[in-house]
Structure formats: C-alpha cells, structure tokens
Amino acid sequence: MTTTQPTTESTHRGRARIAEPGEGIGLDELALATRNHGMPLEALRYDVTPPGLHYVLTHYDIPALDPGSWSLELGGAVARPLRLTLDDLRSRPAVTSRVLLECAGNGRARLEPRPVSQPWLLEAVGTAEWTGTPLAPLLEEAGVSPEAVDVAFTGADHGVERGVEQDYARGLPLAEAMRPDVLLVWGMNGMPLPPQHGAPLRLLVPGWYGMAHVKWLTRIEVLETAFTGFQNAVAYRMRTGGDDDGAPVTRIAPRALLAPPGWPDFMTRERFVHAGPVTLTGRAWSGRAPVTAVEVSTDAGTTWAPADLAPADPAHPHAWRAWTCTWDAAPGPHELVVRAADAEGPQPTEAPWNRQGMANNLVQRVPVTVLDQPRGR
Amino acid sequence: MTTTQPTTESTHRGRARIAEPGEGIGLDELALATRNHGMPLEALRYDVTPPGLHYVLTHYDIPALDPGSWSLELGGAVARPLRLTLDDLRSRPAVTSRVLLECAGNGRARLEPRPVSQPWLLEAVGTAEWTGTPLAPLLEEAGVSPEAVDVAFTGADHGVERGVEQDYARGLPLAEAMRPDVLLVWGMNGMPLPPQHGAPLRLLVPGWYGMAHVKWLTRIEVLETAFTGFQNAVAYRMRTGGDDDGAPVTRIAPRALLAPPGWPDFMTRERFVHAGPVTLTGRAWSGRAPVTAVEVSTDAGTTWAPADLAPADPAHPHAWRAWTCTWDAAPGPHELVVRAADAEGPQPTEAPWNRQGMANNLVQRVPVTVLDQPRGR
Incomplete structure (x- = not known):
C-alpha cells in the first residue's frame, strides 16, 4: 500500500x-x-x-x-x-x-x-x-x-x-x-x-x-x-x-486557559477557594498571529477585565505566554471565563460547530465556590 | 486540619x-x-x-x-x-x-x-x-x-x-x-x-x-x-x-494482560491480523503470591491453552513476568481471552462485583478479525 x-x-x-x-x-x-x-x-x-x-x-x-x-x-x-x-x-x-x-x-x-x-x-x-x-x-x-x-x-x-x-x-x-x-x-x-x-x-x-x-x-x-x-x-x-x-485544518486558533484555582472535588472537579484576593494564572497562545490580549470574567462572561500578559519572548516565538490577574473573591458561586485575542481577532465565546469538532477554540469555563470560613490548614 | x-x-x-x-x-x-x-x-x-x-x-x-x-x-x-x-x-x-x-x-x-x-x-x-x-x-x-x-x-x-x-x-x-x-x-x-x-x-x-x-x-x-x-x-x-x-483493599490480585496483536481501528480499537501464525505476548503479575501459570483462549473462553511463562527473576520479585504463545490464526472473527493463576488460585473469568469497583481482576477480552487476504504492505 x-x-x-x-x-x-x-x-x-x-x-x-x-x-x-x-x-x-x-x-x-x-x-x-x-x-x-x-x-x-x-x-x-x-x-x-x-x-x-x-x-x-x-x-x-x-x-x-x-x-x-x-x-x-x-x-x-x-x-x-x-x-x-x-x-x-x-x-x-x-x-x-x-x-x-x-x-x-x-x-x-x-x-x-x-x-x-x-x-x-x-x-x-x-x-x-x-x-x-x-x-x-x-x-x-x-x-x-x-x-x-x-x-x-x-x-x-x-x-x-x-x-x-x-x-x-x-x-x-x-x-x-x-x-x-x-x-x-x-x-x-x-x-x-x-x-x-x-x-x-x-x-x-x-x-x-x-x-x-x-x-x-x-x-x-x-x-x-x-x-x-x-x-x-x-x-x-x-x-x-x-x-x-x-x-x-491548519494553524492553531487563539486560546487562553486558566490553571483552575484552589482545590478540587475528586469526582466533579468543581473548585473551592477561600474568600479574599486570589491570583489567577494561565497561558495563552495562537498559531496564526501574535497574542495581543487576555481577558478574564468572574461572572460567567457578563463583564471582562484585562489580565497582565507576559511580553512576547523573542527567543521563544512559538511558546505559550503566561498571564496573571488578581481576583477579589467574594463568598458564593462564581464562573470564571478566560479568552485570548490575537492580531486577527478575539477568541469567540460561542465556537462555530463542525462535524469533526476541529480547530474549535471555545472558551474555558471554571465554576468556583468561594468559601467564607477561615482557612482550614 | x-x-x-x-x-x-x-x-x-x-x-x-x-x-x-x-x-x-x-x-x-x-x-x-x-x-x-x-x-x-x-x-x-x-x-x-x-x-x-x-x-x-x-x-x-x-x-x-x-x-x-x-x-x-x-x-x-x-x-x-x-x-x-x-x-x-x-x-x-x-x-x-x-x-x-x-x-x-x-x-x-x-x-x-x-x-x-x-x-x-x-x-x-x-x-x-x-x-x-x-x-x-x-x-x-x-x-x-x-x-x-x-x-x-x-x-x-x-x-x-x-x-x-x-x-x-x-x-x-x-x-x-x-x-x-x-x-x-x-x-x-x-x-x-x-x-x-x-x-x-x-x-x-x-x-x-x-x-x-x-x-x-x-x-x-x-x-x-x-x-x-x-x-x-x-x-x-x-x-x-x-x-x-x-x-x-490491600494486595494486588493476579492478572494477565495481552498486548493486542496486529493493528487497530482508530475508533473501535478492534484488532486485525493476517491469517497464519501470530505470536501473542503479554505480562502477568500478582501481589499476593507468585504467578504459577498463564492461559490463553482464542475462542472466547471455551477452550484454553497454556502460555510460556518467563521464569521468575530473583532480581525482580515485584516486577511483572512476560508470557508468550503462538496462535495459528484462521480467517474470521475471534475473541482472545487471557487469565493468570497464582499460588492462591486462578484469575476468575467473572469478577465479583463491589460498589467501588475495587481490586476487580476480571479477564481481558480482545476481539480480533483475522483477514485471509495477503499482507498489504
């Protein structure tokens, strides 16, 4: 053959x-x-x-x-x-x-x-x-x-x-x-x-x-x-x-991902954090154009705030880039959402569908429960 | 805490x-x-x-x-x-x-x-x-x-x-x-x-x-x-x-596994081999007693034949042991099954059930389609 x-x-x-x-x-x-x-x-x-x-x-x-x-x-x-x-x-x-x-x-x-x-x-x-x-x-x-x-x-x-x-x-x-x-x-x-x-x-x-x-x-x-x-x-x-x-399918579309904060439930992977300032960190990348921005929502996408995006490193043009932002977490349930943009445009919050699910850069959504009790450890 | x-x-x-x-x-x-x-x-x-x-x-x-x-x-x-x-x-x-x-x-x-x-x-x-x-x-x-x-x-x-x-x-x-x-x-x-x-x-x-x-x-x-x-x-x-x-749950119950022969279908993982002699290989182990035998069935468990089990290696008493056997594969669908036995008894073909699915050593079953056409490569 x-x-x-x-x-x-x-x-x-x-x-x-x-x-x-x-x-x-x-x-x-x-x-x-x-x-x-x-x-x-x-x-x-x-x-x-x-x-x-x-x-x-x-x-x-x-x-x-x-x-x-x-x-x-x-x-x-x-x-x-x-x-x-x-x-x-x-x-x-x-x-x-x-x-x-x-x-x-x-x-x-x-x-x-x-x-x-x-x-x-x-x-x-x-x-x-x-x-x-x-x-x-x-x-x-x-x-x-x-x-x-x-x-x-x-x-x-x-x-x-x-x-x-x-x-x-x-x-x-x-x-x-x-x-x-x-x-x-x-x-x-x-x-x-x-x-x-x-x-x-x-x-x-x-x-x-x-x-x-x-x-x-x-x-x-x-x-x-x-x-x-x-x-x-x-x-x-x-x-x-x-x-x-x-x-x-050719080049990688822009995407940002968040390292889920706090600690997980074993089975549901739901996250828990203590109330107060929480540092959110992650990475962003695009294979088609330089990443220009990362935005974070802590209210399921209703409002967005810019994250601090690490400068592009000329030594590593094809690596991901770190981003960070601080979230003042108030008690209760929240949904974190992150999105990247590159020079050609933003990551869509509703990704277009195709039969093989290819090159689909839908945004990550991370449910987090913020606890108001003091730290247990 | x-x-x-x-x-x-x-x-x-x-x-x-x-x-x-x-x-x-x-x-x-x-x-x-x-x-x-x-x-x-x-x-x-x-x-x-x-x-x-x-x-x-x-x-x-x-x-x-x-x-x-x-x-x-x-x-x-x-x-x-x-x-x-x-x-x-x-x-x-x-x-x-x-x-x-x-x-x-x-x-x-x-x-x-x-x-x-x-x-x-x-x-x-x-x-x-x-x-x-x-x-x-x-x-x-x-x-x-x-x-x-x-x-x-x-x-x-x-x-x-x-x-x-x-x-x-x-x-x-x-x-x-x-x-x-x-x-x-x-x-x-x-x-x-x-x-x-x-x-x-x-x-x-x-x-x-x-x-x-x-x-x-x-x-x-x-x-x-x-x-x-x-x-x-x-x-x-x-x-x-x-x-x-x-x-x-304490020590590992006996088990044998087969390296699936031939080549797979991407989605179903179903296996294909050409007719003729096929060498079957795998590993067997037990955490509770020395492995004493491995048996292979090529007819879904109706009949069994002993595999050649590598001797226990005194340098590695806690490693798995290799086994091998030759299968004269005739065209058509087959189901391969393997089972190990240790000094305390054989691996059951029907594993006892428990609520968390723990220490369950049910046998591996590998459906294989044997093709009678000549090799394609």
Whole structure:
C-alpha cells in the first residue's frame, strides 16, 4: 500500500458519527481517553511541560521502532533521493525550539451535538523544548522539482480509520515545509524523544495543530500534485454538512486557559477557594498571529477585565505566554471565563460547530465556590 | 486540619454513585479520564515502562512542591521525631527496585452496573525502576512505640472527596511499613521522580495496589490506634451493599494482560491480523503470591491453552513476568481471552462485583478479525 495513493470518493465521504442529544460518552470514546491523555491543567504552571504531562494523541498503536536499524527515506519529485540514519541526522546542525502543540480536536467533547472521536475536554495541549535539524536544507540537498506543490510525511503507525487501512500520513504545502523553523526532531526536553511522542524521529511544524507534526517518520515524499490521503482529504477538515469538503485544518486558533484555582472535588472537579484576593494564572497562545490580549470574567462572561500578559519572548516565538490577574473573591458561586485575542481577532465565546469538532477554540469555563470560613490548614 | 482525625460516621457512609443500566460515561468521569491515563497496552512490550506511559492517577491536583524547601516529618508515637530534607534522605543507603503498580480501580468501567469514579478499562498498570531508601531503618531511628499498630502517610495533594476536605492520607499496618522492601522514593527509571508520580518523594509498598504508594509525602505518623481516615475507612473498601464495611483493599490480585496483536481501528480499537501464525505476548503479575501459570483462549473462553511463562527473576520479585504463545490464526472473527493463576488460585473469568469497583481482576477480552487476504504492505 502506498499512502499517497488517492482513496476513492466514496471512502472520502466516510463520516464520523455525531452523538445523539444527551448521549453519554461511549466505551469506544473512553477507550481512546484512557490511552491518550491531556495535560492536567495545573501543569499550566510549567513554562516547559514535563514529557509525561504533555498531551498525547496516537491514532493507532505506538510503533516499536529500533533506532539502530531505522532510516528515513526522502524521495518523490527530487533530483537526488536520500536515505538517512539517525546518526546522519544527528550529525547535522541541531536546533532546540520551545513550541506549543495543541490537538485540533481539543474541546470536542464539550460541543453540542458531540462529534464522536477522541473526547477531549480542554487539556490537549503542551509546550516542550524540541531538538532536531531543519528540514529545508535536506530538501535542498535532495533537489526539489520546480513543479512540486506538497510534501507528504508518513509515519510507521498503522491502522484503519473509517474503513481505510493506512500508515498515518499528512501532506504539507511545500512553502510550509521549507520554513526555516520546521524541524525533524529526535529530542524532547533534553532527552531522547519518548516512544509516545514519535521516537526515533518526528516532524515539528510550529504554529500548526498537532496532526501536522507527524510522529514515527519513515518517509518524506515530494509531490507535484496535491496530497489526497485520508488525513488531509477526509479527516482534519471543518465540514458542517454531510457533503461539503470543508476547509482544511491548519494553524492553531487563539486560546487562553486558566490553571483552575484552589482545590478540587475528586469526582466533579468543581473548585473551592477561600474568600479574599486570589491570583489567577494561565497561558495563552495562537498559531496564526501574535497574542495581543487576555481577558478574564468572574461572572460567567457578563463583564471582562484585562489580565497582565507576559511580553512576547523573542527567543521563544512559538511558546505559550503566561498571564496573571488578581481576583477579589467574594463568598458564593462564581464562573470564571478566560479568552485570548490575537492580531486577527478575539477568541469567540460561542465556537462555530463542525462535524469533526476541529480547530474549535471555545472558551474555558471554571465554576468556583468561594468559601467564607477561615482557612482550614 | 489533621488528616488522622476520625471523620464522622455519617461522612464515612458517603457513597459513590452507581451508573444506571445503559448509562453512558458522564462528563465527570471523562474529566478524570482525560487528566489521568492508563498505559497503552502495546507498552506491555517494555520490561520497564517509560515514565510517560506508566499509568497515573491523581485524586486531586498535582501539587507544586519546591524540593529545596520541602521536608518530611516523621512523628507520632515515636521516641525521637525526625525532620528530613531531600538531601538527608539521598545521603542514606539507596536501593533501586523494579516494581509493578496497578490501580485498585483497574477494570471498573467494564463492570455492570458501573461504579462512577475514575473510569479505567484495563490499562491502569505499569512497571518502573524506583530508587529510594528503605523506610524501616528510619522508623527504627525514630524509636517506634511498642504500642504502635499503624503508620499514616500524608501527601501534599489536597481536595474534597464525597464531602470530606482532606490531604490524601493512607494508613498502613506497622508490620507492612517495616518490610525491608518498602521504600521512600525520589527516582524513577534513573531520573528524578516526575511531578505526576509524586515528586519530590513518594512511598513504595511492593505488592499493594496503587493507593498505598502515597505520593508527594509530607508526613509519616506512627499511630497506637488503627488509622480511620477517609482513604482507608470509606474509599478503597470492597463493599457490596450500602451499609457493610467491606474488606479493605490491600494486595494486588493476579492478572494477565495481552498486548493486542496486529493493528487497530482508530475508533473501535478492534484488532486485525493476517491469517497464519501470530505470536501473542503479554505480562502477568500478582501481589499476593507468585504467578504459577498463564492461559490463553482464542475462542472466547471455551477452550484454553497454556502460555510460556518467563521464569521468575530473583532480581525482580515485584516486577511483572512476560508470557508468550503462538496462535495459528484462521480467517474470521475471534475473541482472545487471557487469565493468570497464582499460588492462591486462578484469575476468575467473572469478577465479583463491589460498589467501588475495587481490586476487580476480571479477564481481558480482545476481539480480533483475522483477514485471509495477503499482507498489504
């Protein structure tokens, strides 16, 4: 099977299921939720997310690859196809880059009606220090055809999705693949890339949702026609009806998240704080334009106040940014809401719906009960 | 608040909810499932589970502890209370031990009716190399009262559970706490303990379910009366009715798990293999007695065949053991089932039910479709 082979039109229309109104999460969604995992939101405290706390989404199984015998093929519409071992790649110039990743399906399980897939609430996010070598010089060495339009990246992860057996593969426009900050990555937070993050080698496309950062890379193929594989043509599109093609999912829309304050109830995750000044902190990001503001509401979105947004750090243009504000918490129930804006506009309080729940940046809402009794500890 | 203070009888009866027949997983259960995570079962391939793949369960939030200012208090019914910094502990004799951990709620979400709590399927398991110092010599230095019966371990994780605000705390019988293999742990797989696994210090009680291995330790208190805190008296008991006390959850019951063969469907996790010989592999363990056998059924439990069980490794008495067998897979649908036995008896194919879904070692069932077409790759 070649993964760049177009699948049939009928297969392309294989649709994800939409849950019935009020339908609980199914065992199929739960099986994905117990395998994959989000970043517990208290980990927003870390500038760089520890690897075991970073979100993980694996479409199929985590492949067992031997880094000693593994190699990467770079071919297709190039003058000089390459085959590269891990040692070949590691002998090239290395770059370490702090980059936020977010799954395109983040927030999906809060949509109504709910698209049935990996049921993320809001935790499918993380920021790591990724170490690798730029892709563009390798493409230049291979000699890309002047007719090239896309570059297809294929991983070793193999499975079936809506009836289509495949190795996970994504196409990326050539202009994006040639960006100097696009890396082939073998390290995470100063350690070898962990198995679940794509060992021995993954792609990093800063600013794009997670589906573009292909893990367990085995093949890079330059194409003179647009890539028509499943993960571009069927999955990761913003379809609203049953028959529209939908816009492709690309760059990360703006979002702010709050580290939930105080302490939780085990089962409901409801929060409790003591009355008085409470420091609220979190992170904000956008993959499409610089973040310009974060606003916080402590009355469920009726009124908003600006948060203090940390200045953009020129050393880490693709990392999230910290924000903070002080809340004078009065006893009683409250709903905290946060929203970011970037140079292209604000994060919507009502996110537009699509059939696969993709690129949905609805706002986080955190119910908090403020207690008036003195601190118990 | 002192966590060893008995809570009231009425609070002790605070009950976990049982799902209605056919009720889907709720958003509360999902919020736990997206924060915590199991070990993807293909990671059964690793003798030692990489930290980010090891199961994690956090009752409340992951605390932010500064290892530099953190210290451990050892007090209660002792002659000489101790206060120990991380440097104090690390200057003591260090031991590294390969130990399997399993959550007492593993398998809960497959029970009928379903206890509403962290909705584990079967993945709440992992084996790591834990580095720390034995607890018993510290208790001896402190001078344990001859009247002592329990040792209470308190973590920094703070929250509310069924109405009771608490720091997570567990009591352990003194005889167990004095076992030479019980450790105070600061390292995992040769690295500092990650935040989600209890940094800077956790308890390790080999052979017991995960609730005993208290994370983010701040205090150890020797008690002359039985510990009556929430996590021993209310949670982690095998109640079947509403009013019985239930037996306490202690040591891990025998279980075998199979690394699902072939490749999965993304959404259903159904497995596919090609016809012909298929090597089945997995792990088996028990915390109560040595594992004596693993059996495999490829016809949904009608017939069973013995698997090859790796010999017990005297260097790693608390690790899981590998098993393997060959399946001559004929085309069509099959259901694989595996079960372990230890010196005290076999793993039941129908697990006894209890209200909290605790210590439930029901068998794993893996539907597999065997394809008769030639390999596609």
